[in-house]
Amino acid sequence: MSTTSLREFAAQRRGYLPVLATTALFALTLEAGNYRYYGFLSGQVLANLFVDNAHLLVIAVGMTFVILTGGIDLSVGAVGALSTMLCADLVERQGWPPLLVIPLVLVVGALFGAGMGYAIHHFEVQPFIATLAGMFFARGLCYLISTDSIPISDHLFTTLAQSHLTLPGGVFVSWSVVIAVSVVAAAFVVLHYTRFGRAVYAVGGNPQSALLMGVPVGRTVIRAYTVSGLCSALGGVLFTLYTLSGYSLHLVGTELDAIAAVVIGGTLLTGGSGYVLGTVLGVLVLGVIQTIITFEGTLSSWWTKIAVGTLLFVFVLLQRIMTARRRS
C-alpha cells in the first residue's frame, strides 16, 4: 500500500514538472536580463510585466479552459478586437453610458463563445474550423462598425486607464492588473474546486470515459468556450483601457500568443492536463522576452518571434520526453 501511495505521489509530482520547468525558465530569463541590464530586476519592471500583459493574461486564462477540454479557440484575438470596437463605438459615437456598455460587451463575448461551443458539440464541427469561422466573423463585424481607429475620451474609461494603485515599495500597477489577477484567482478556484472544473479535466482527458462516468460532456464543452469568449471580451475591454481606443486591427495574432503562453505554461494540447498558474508563468515568460528586447534597443522585433518559436519548441519537446517516460 505504501508503494502505491508513493508511486501516486511521484505521479502527481510529475504533473507539476512542466510548471516547475516554466518557473525555472522564468527565473532564468529574469536573471539573464538582470545580468545584462542595470535596474532590470526592479519592482516596477516586474510590475510592468503585468501592466503590459493584463489583457493577454485574461485571454490566455480563457484559452486554458478550452485547451484543457482538448479544443482550441482561434477567435480570441478577433473577439477581443470586437470588444474594443464595441466599447469605443457605443460609448463615443452612440453616447451610451460605459457602465452599461462594458457588461453588454462581456455578454456579447460570452454568447459568441457559447455559439461556437454549441456548433462544436452539437453539430460536430471541428473546433479549429468553428473558431476559425468565428475569428473571420468577429473581425468582419469590427470592419462593419468602422475601418478607422476610434479614440476614447469618456471620463470613466480615461479615469480607469490613468489611475494607479500603489503597492508597498512604491510600485505602481494599473487597475487592469487587479482585474486580471482576480480573473486568474477565479479561474484557479473554478478549475480546482468546482464540479465544472473537474468536468473540464475529465472531458479533456477522455471524452468517452467522461460521458460513461456521467459527466455532462456537451454542457462542459459549451461552457468552456463560453468562458473563453467571456475572457476574450474582458481582455478586449482591458486592451481598450490600455490603448484608450477601439480599432479593428487591435490584437491581431493574439490567439497565437495565448496558445504559446498556455503551451509554455505546461498545459497539454491534447487536453486534460495543465494548470492555470502555468499559463500565468507562460504569459510572464513572453513578457520578459519582450522586455529584454525593448531593453536591448538594437534588436529587431523579429527576434521576439524567433525566441517565442524556439521556446515553444523546447517546451513541447520537454513535455514529450516527460510524458514518454511516464508511459514507460
Added chain:
Amino acid sequence: MRQLLGHRLFWPVALLAALLVTNVIYSPDFLSIRVRDGHLYGSLIDILRLGSPLLLVALGMTLVTATGGIDLSVGALVAISGAVACLNISHLTNQKDSGAVVPAVLLALAVCVALGIWNGLLVAGAGMQPIIATLVLMVAGRGVAQMITGGQIITVNSEPYHLIGGGYELGLPLSVLIAAAVLVLTGLTVRRSALGLLLESVGGNREASRLVGIRARGLTVTVYAFCALCAAGAGLMISSNVASADGNNAGLWIELDAILAVVIGGTSLSGGRFHLGGTAVGALVIQTLSTTVYTIGVPPETTLVFKALVVTAVCLLQSPAFRAKVLPGRARRRAGVVEAKPGKKEATAA
C-alpha cells in the same frame, strides 16, 4: 437524385456554381474570355491565376491532413521562399540571366523542403502534435523571413523570375499551368499507386499501420516535406507576381484559407481519407468568393463577414450531425451511414 446529393463533391460544386451564377447575374459578361496578344483574359482566368498559389498550398495540406496532421507553417514558408529567392536574385549582377535565377529559385525550394523535413521529424520522430510542431515554425518562420529580408521589402527586376507568377504559356498564365500540373501529377501518384491508401492508413491509425509494415514515420516526413515544397512554390508565385518579397505580409493567413479549402473539399481534419479533387474545388470556391465580393459590390469591409457566413454554411451542411438534426428525413439515413465510418469517433474527440 439521392445519389447525386450524396456525392461528396455535390456541396462544394453546388457552392461554386452558385457563386458563379451570382457573378453572372451582377455582371453579365463575367464568363466571357477574350484573347489578347495570344493570351486569354477574363474574370475566370483571373480567378484561376489568383487562386493557383492557394491551390498549391491546399494540395500539400490535403496530403498532410490525410495522415491526420495539419501544417500551420505554410504561410511562413511562403514568406521564406519568396525572401530567399528575392534576396539571392537581388545580389545578382545581371538579374535578367535565367542561368543565375534558376539556382536562386532552387535554393528557395530546397530551404523550404528542409524546413518541411524538420516539421515531419518533429511530428513523426519526436511525436509532437502536428498543430504544435508546425506552430513552432509558423511563429519562428515569420521571424526568420523578416530577418532574411531585413524587415524591408526586397524588390527585384528579373524577367525570368517574373515568369513564374506573371508569365504566360499556351495562352494561359504559367502559375495556373504549374498548379494544374502539380495537381494532376500528385493525383496520379497517390491514386494510381498504393501511396494514397498508405497515407489514409497512417491517418486512420498510425500504430496499426506501423504494425502491418507501413513505414508510417518515413511517409509522414515525406508528406510534410511535400507540403513545404508546395508552399515554397506558392511563395515563389506570389513574390514573383509582384516582383518583391515581403517577410511580413506574404502568405499571411494563407494556412487558414488552405485548411478551409481542404475542409470545404470534404477531407476530414481527423485524417484517414482525402479528396484532391475536392480540395481543388475548395480552393476555387475561396478565390471565387473573394472575386464575388467585388463583383456584386459588397463593401470590402463586409468581405470577412461574408466569408465567415459561407464557411459556416458549408461546414454545417457537411456536418452529418447538423443534417440529421436540422434537415430530418432525407439526411437521417445518410447520417446513419456516416456514423458507421471509422474516424468519426476521433473527430468528436479532437
